[in-house]
Every structure is written in structure tokens, then in C-alpha cells.
């Protein structure tokens with residue numbers, strides 16, 4: 516570990532080696548959260564046919580012109596047209612006729628508009644109907660006569676074929692992130708599966724002989740392994756499929772063997788711990804400087820706090836990116852946010868890979884000096900702008916200590932203190948990264 520790297524140079528070094536994963540065809544729901552590769556065109560217009568937007572009566576406009584409740588238009592009901600195309604025989608609405616029609620049902624030939632049932636007597640005689648008589652309870656209501664109380668214009672309450680999207684137009688451009696509405700559109704267009712960049716598989720390995728899995732009792736000097744949980748959860752939140760490997764003891768051979776075993780299912784390997792300058796810093800010992808087909812990991816010191824010691828390299832025959840994060844819990848999480856999350860997003864083809872910094876005014880106590888020449892990331896609690904205000908505010912939670920997991924759990928933002936800033940006071944404008 517010789518020269519000091521800037522945060523940006525380290526990140527660029529990682530992103531240079533990360534290419535979007537090869538596309539795969541996924542069933543729609545499996546593609547949720549993935550990025551679409553190809554432009555999707557509309558095979559058939561939506562809606563595919565003119566249809567009713569109301570439960571009511573399909574009519575000819577001239578037949579109901581000037582109608583009122585006192586002087587209703589009386590029309591002969593031919594039968595029902597239901598959504599799904601179910602209808603009574605081959606209905607054609609001729610002069611003086613109407614068809615009972617349900618929302619979503621195709622407008623029958625001859626009809627020009629739909630009168631909502633509330634604008635009629637529903638075929639029951641008397642005043643305005645509140646609803647239609649159910650077909651099963653009253654089959655006669657699909658026949659006989661209906662009194663229409665209000666006129667309609669041509670096309671009223673009719674959803675025209677192609678009024679949503681037209682055949683041949685672009686439904687979704689390549690690069691679209693597939694959320695629920697986009698998946699809904701693909702389904703509406705009839706696509707059962709779609710080509711997307713897959714979710715990267717992230718293997719998380721924590722290291723340290725002091726680590727006990729949650730649920731296990733602690734002897735003196737032991738702690739629970741929390742980093743592998745934070746990092747696995749963070750990888751999932753970033754869109755990856757994450758595999759958590761329980762803590763590996765501080766033994767280089769075991770760690771090397773574990774990494775080799777895991778490579779088969781990894782698009783990225785993330786380790787925590789063992790990258791500093793101690794006598795048991797196993798990740799560094801096991802993975803640094805092993806040149807050749809297996810690749811190697813370069814360990815470096817970064818001008819940041821927390822997160823100073825970091826490792827990065829390409830390992831195994833597939834040259835899989837391996838990010839070795841420091842073991843201090845806050846350091847490992849902040850390092851994930853700054854370096855692993857962008858790498859995951861780059862593999863998924865997601866833009867932008869970075870969180871967009873948001874300006875905020877610093878409030879509260881507990882912020883003072885910041886190390887010169889280092890980019891510092893303080894944990895913050897963010898409040899969005901009040902109505903009419905330009906900036907939200909952020910308050911530092913906990914101190915700068917890299918072991919403060921309880922304060923981290925109170926935070927929803929990272930306050931970015933630039934390298935050149937050495938003093939921070941309430942009222943200063945700062946940039947924050949909002950966490951999910």
C-alpha cells in the first residue's frame with residue numbers, strides 16, 4: 516500500500532473494468548427492476564377495438580338528441596354486450612334501438628356513443644337508475660325498453676381503438692428501467708418475456724476470527740458478524756441477487772479457497788475486513804499480488820474517511836471484479852455505497868450509476884473539523900425542503916467513528932465533506948447523498 520488514491524480515481528478504476536452483463540430473456544415479473552435492452556414497438560394498437568368506458572347503453576346519437584328526464588327518448592333494447600365480447604347474437608344497433616353495454620365491451624356496429632346507465636331509467640321505468648339490474652336476477656332487463664334522460668355526442672364514453680398507443684409506435688425505448696407500470700404495459704401489449712440485463716450476482720464474504728453469526732453466543736473478544744448482513748442487504752437494495760457467505764476465519768488458505776469456490780456464482784465478490792495493516796489482515800495476505808491467470812487484487816489507501824483501506828482487482832478465469840472493503844462497519848457500508856453500488860448498476864446497465872448529490876443546510880450540533888485532504892462522509896438525518904424553501908436540511912447523527920452502527924441505523928443520508936473543507940458549522944450548505 517503505497518500511494519494514496521482519490522475517491523474518484525478508485526471508482527474510475529473499478530468502473531473501467533465493469534461492462535454491462537450480457538442480456539437474457541426473462542419472464543415479465545422476473546424482469547422487474549432490470550433494464551430493457553431492445554426498443555419495444557407496439558404490435559397491436561391499444562385499445563385494440565373501440566369500447567365502452569361506462570356501463571350503459573350503446574346508442575345512435577340522433578336517437579337521443581334533446582332527451583331529458585321529462586321527455587326521455589324511448590329505445591328498444593336488443594340485448595347485452597359484455598366485456599370479453601360476450602353478447603346476445605350479432606347485435607347491430609339500428610334507429611330507435613340500443614344495446615346494454617358493459618365497461619370494456621366492444622362498441623357494437625351501428626352505435627356511435629354510450630349513455631351511462633345513470634342517465635337512463637335502466638329499463639325499469641321511473642327515474643334515473645343507480646345501476647343495471649344484474650343479468651342473472653333480471654334477464655328481462657336486457658330486452659324491452661329503456662328511457663334515456665340525456666343526449667350524448669358521437670364518441671362520448673367510447674375509448675377509441677389506438678387512443679392509448681398505436682400499432683408500430685415505440686412503447687418503451689431500450690434502456691428503460693422496468694418498474695410496475697412498464698411491466699403492465701408489456702403485458703398489455705402481449706409480451707410474456709423480455710430481453711433485459713440480468714441482475715448481477717454478488718457474493719458477500721466477511722472475514723475475521725472474532726466473528727460469530729447472529730444467534731450464536733459470544734465469548735470474550737467476539738462480536739456478531741453484521742457486515743455481511745449490511746452488505747448483502749445493500750446489494751439487494753441496489754438490484755443485485757446477493758449471496759451471503761458467513762464469516763471466514765483469518766486464514767489466507769481458507770479465504771483463497773472460499774473465494775475460488777464462490778466464483779462460479781459471482782459477477783462481483785465483495786469482502787469485508789482484513790485490508791488494513793495488522794498482522795492478521797487476511798484478505799490482503801491472501802489476495803494481493805497474486806499475478807497470473809487468477810488475477811490479483813491491488814490494495815490501496817484512499818483519501819477518504821471512513822473507508823481508507825480498499826482493495827480492488829479482477830480474479831479467477833472470468834476476471835471477476837473483487838472489491839475488498841474495510842472491516843469497520845461504517846467504513847464497509849460507506850464503501851459499498853461509493854464503490855460497489857455503482858459497479859452493480861454498471862453491470863445492470865443502469866444510469867446514472869451514482870446517487871445524485873442534493874444540497875442541504877447543515878443544522879444541529881456535533882459537526883466541527885474534518886480531516887484535510889480527505890473526503891469525509893458523515894452520517895446524516897435529512898429533512899426535505901419546507902414548502903417555499905429551496906434547500907432541505909441535514910443533521911449529523913453520531914460522530915465520525917467507524918464503529919458506530921447504532922448511529923448509522925438512524926441515518927438516511929451521507930453528508931459529503933469535500934477534501935478542501937476543514938471546518939463545518941451549522942448553517943453551511945453541504946451536499947448529501949440520500950440513502951434508500
Ligand SMILES: Nc1nc2c(c(=O)[nH]1)N[C@H]1C(S)=C(S)[C@@H](COP(=O)(O)OP(=O)(O)OC[C@H]3O[C@@H](n4cnc5c(N)ncnc54)[C@H](O)[C@@H]3O)O[C@H]1N2
Pocket residue numbers: 721722723725726738739740741742743762787788789790791792793796821822823824840841842843844846917
Ligand atoms: N495501524 C493502523 N491501524 C488501522 C489503520 C491504519 O491505517 N493503521 N486503519 C484503520 C482503518 S481506517 C480501518 S477502516 C480499519 C480497517 O481494518 P480491516 O479492514 O483490516 O478490518 P478488520 O481489522 O478485520 O476489522 C476492523 C474492525 O471492524 C470489525 N469488523 C470486521 N468485520 C466485521 C463484521 N463482519 N461485522 C462486524 N464488525 C466487523 C472488527 O471486529 C474490527 O473492530 O483498520 C484500522 N486500523
Ligand code: MOO
Pocket residue numbers: 819820821822823824841843846847917
Ligand atoms: O477509514 Mo476507516 O474506514 O476510517 O474506519
